[in-house]
Amino acid sequence: MGLLEGKKLLVTGVLTDSSIAFHVARLAQQEGAEVILTSFGRQFRLTQAIAKRLPAPAPVIELDVTNNEDLAALEGRVREHTDHLDGVVHSIGFAPQSVMGGNFLSGEWADVSTALEVSAFSLKSLAVAARPLLSSGGSIVGLTFDASFAWPVYDWMGVAKAAFESTSRYLARDLGPSGIRVNLVSAGPIRTTAAKSIPGFEKMEGGWPERAPLGWDMTDPEPTARAVAALLSDWFPATTGEIVHVDGGVHAMGM
Numbered sequence: 001m002g003l004l005e006g007k008k009l010l011v012t013g014v015l016t017d018s019s020i021a022f023h024v025a026r027l028a029q030q031e032g033a034e035v036i037l038t039s040f041g042r043q044f045r046l047t048q049a050i051a052k053r054l055p056a057p058a059p060v061i062e063l064d065v066t067n068n069e070d071l072a073a074l075e076g077r078v079r080e081h082t083d084h085l086d087g088v089v090h091s092i093g094f095a096p097q098s099v100m101g102g103n104f105l106s107g108e109w110a111d112v113s114t115a116l117e118v119s120a121f122s123l124k125s126l127a128v129a130a131r132p133l134l135s136s137g138g139s140i141v142g143l144t145f146d147a148s149f150a151w152p153v154y155d156w157m158g159v160a161k162a163a164f165e166s167t168s169r170y171l172a173r174d175l176g177p178s179g180i181r182v183n184l185v186s187a188g189p190i191r192t193t194a195a196k197s198i199p200g201f202e203k204m205e206g207g208w209p210e211r212a213p214l215g216w217d218m219t220d221p222e223p224t225a226r227a228v229a230a231l232l233s234d235w236f237p238a239t240t241g242e243i244v245h246v247d248g249g250v251h252a253m254g255m
């Protein structure tokens with residue numbers, strides 16, 4: 001029996017087959033889950049095409065996490081495919097280039113607020129929109145990049161991740177009494193579209209494989225996807241508000 005046998009999952013964030021979410025969806029299907037994907041706007045057709053590379057068919061529904069109409073329609077769109085969800089994956093991040101790449105001091109609120117809305121507040125929006133479909137035993141999992149530190153070039157995206165991590169703890173507090181868990185996976189650098197859109201991303205990657213006691217492959221999203229699958233499963237029944245590091249061990253090392 002697979003780790004996620006019979007589970008119904010909503011997976012956001014599949015853009016290409018390098019997306020972390022693509023590998024979450026792939027592993028989840030291999031482990032017995034049924035997967036519904038979300039995408040939005042001009043990316044929708046790309047996600048539909050990429051979904052064909054998954055082991056099993058996965059419908060794609062429209063969701064821009066900043067669009068209140070999409071959020072209000074989410075429950076109905078999911079119910080066209082399943083009557084409930086056992087898990088939701090938040091794999092969404094975006095910040096305008098003007099607030100990354102060394103532009104911390106010149107960052108303007110209009111662009112910073114976009115980063116915060118898409119990358120942090122959206123976890124609350126998604127959780128609330130999906131809540132009517134979730135019941136006790138449900139699991140929400142998101143992806144972060146360790147917000148305990150100021151990294152080179154990450155700038156306001158790093159601040160958004162700090163807000164994202166805090167949001168996950170407040171959601172854990174408020175959804176815990178309903179038996180719904182909220183946890184994050186803190187991944188090391190992986191060469192995805194989102195990563196490559198950060199000007200100077202190589203400065204964040206720099207030295208990671210050397211600093212990681214376990215080593216680190218920036219082209220391999222599988223370890224991160226496995227941790228997401230584990231948190232979606234029934235094998236972390238008493239864990240919420242947690243951040244599991246999947247970074248080769250870098251977070252635990254001194255200089």
Ligand SMILES: NC(=O)c1ccc[n+]([C@@H]2O[C@H](COP(=O)([O-])OP(=O)(O)OC[C@H]3O[C@@H](n4cnc5c(N)ncnc54)[C@H](O)[C@@H]3O)[C@@H](O)[C@H]2O)c1
Nearest residue numbers: 013015019020064065091092093143144189190192193194
């Ligand atoms: N790649 C890394 O090094 C790394 C490391 C740690 C954490 N993460 C996090 O993993 C998550 C997934 O990113 P990825 O690296 O797989 O890149 P990706 O570019 O493949 O995925 C980012 C996704 O965000 C989606 N998105 C952006 N704006 C949206 C909106 N308004 N509504 C709905 N979806 C929206 C995009 O469609 C895309 O699918 C992000 O939260 C990212 O910060 C990435």
